[in-house]
Amino acid sequence: MAAGIDDVARAAGVSTATVSRALRGLPNVNAATRDRVRLVAEQLGYVASPSAASLASGRTRTIGLISPFINRWFFSNVIEGAERALRAQGFDVLLYTFEIDRSAGRAYRVDPAVLRRRVDGILVVGLPLEEDEVRALQGLGYPIVCVGWGGYGITTVRLDDRGTAMAATRHLLGLGHRRIGHISGAPDDVSPWSPPVDRAEGWREAMREAGIEPGPELEVHGHFDTAGGRESVHELLAHAPDVTAVFASSDEMAMGAILGLRDLNLRVPEDVSVIGVDGHDMGELVGLTTMAQAADEQGAAAARLVLDMIAGFSPPKEIVYPTELVRRTSTGPPPPLAPGARRARPVRRAG
Incomplete structure (x- = not known):
């Protein structure tokens, strides 16, 4: 008889949940435990991916992936990670994207009919949905996993997100900054489980803590784009000229902020x-200090979760990934000048 997950758990001295997490590459399993579980599974001949083997016949072997963008760093990396994990199990991806305008928001709402009878499961990447949209998708009867946001x-x-923002802000506070601006997402993104909302709260909490x-x-x-970061830093310094540091909720906005500071003849850092x-x-190219995340791993983890759900496994409520502070040259101590004094230098003009 082939070994089962219980056999691997007993031989490795861990729980079945730990075996599942270790073999699927999920976080919160230390490297030594992960290696031990994988070795035991190999020795016992345990099939590490039961999802694909236990899927019922007659499936479309396609996962619907709903995303507002495909050309921004986070979204493209999540999509790549998910697609790679799905392809390894013989699944295809049906990509469903949206047109989003800064002033008008989404051009249209999610239409469940687009996915009906065409997919076996759904991944929603970085797109906060209204409750009725979520309920309509759930009405299709397919497993759903969200990446980068959650709710319902x-x-x-x-x-x-909150811990990431607090760590970023604490890094700036530790360098001696006290006037720290924050570049968030869109003003109408107010869902309590949306990343920019949590990151803004983390920034506020770290500031108040100090x-x-x-x-x-x-x-x-x-x-959340370079142009927006560039424009917003102009606005920030117009209202708060004594700001000595900026925490941006994405690297693309941060790089835009660096461009905007150059427009104002200000040096970074x-x-x-x-x-x-x-x-x-591109962060290393511009020396950007960042809170780095593994977006592709999140996409792969979400793909494995949706396959597990299709196969009848009960998923965890959420998987939370940490970030890591990567120090580069865009952060340093505040300037030794009185607040606002450095703004007196003339702005560099083209031509």
Whole structure:
């Protein structure tokens, strides 16, 4: 008789849940335990991916992936990780994207009919949905996993957004900064389980922890793209010219902020320090200090979860990934000048 997960758990001296997490590459399993479980599974001939083997015949072997973007760092990396994990199990991806405009928001709502009888499960990447949209998707009867946001009881793979923001802000506070601005997402993104909301709360909490009340003049919206980061830092310094550091909720906004500071003839980090979130591939090129995340691993984990759900396994409520502070040259001590004094230098003009 073939070995089962209980046999692997007994031989490795761990729980069946730990065996499942170790073999699926999920977090919160230390390296030594993961290696031991994998070795025991190999020795016993245990099939490490029961999901694909136990799927019923007649499936479409396709997973629907709903995403507002495919060309931004987080989304493209999550999609790549999910697609790679699904392809390894013989599954395809049906990509369902949206047009999102800064001023008008989403051009249209999720239409469940697009996915009906075409997929076996659904991944929703970084797109906060309205409750009626979630209920409509659930009405299809397919397993659903969200990446980068959560709510309404759906299984979620996400970052520790509040902890990430607190760590980023504490890094700046530890360097001596006290006037720290924050570049968030869109002003209408107010869902309590949305990453920009949690990151803004983490920034405020770290500031208050240091005895500093973050006023509304210190928060601007950059819409999670480079252009938005560039525009928003102009707005930030117009309202708070004594800011000496900026925490941006994404690396793309952070890189945009660096461009905007150059527009204003300000040096990074001598005049203003900048930190982002993501671990963008281009971050090293510009010396960006960041809270790095493994977006591709999150996509792969979400894909494995949806396959497990199709196979009849009960998923965890959520999987929370940590981030890691990567120190580069975009952060340093605040300038030794009186607040606002450095703003007196003339702005560099083209031509």
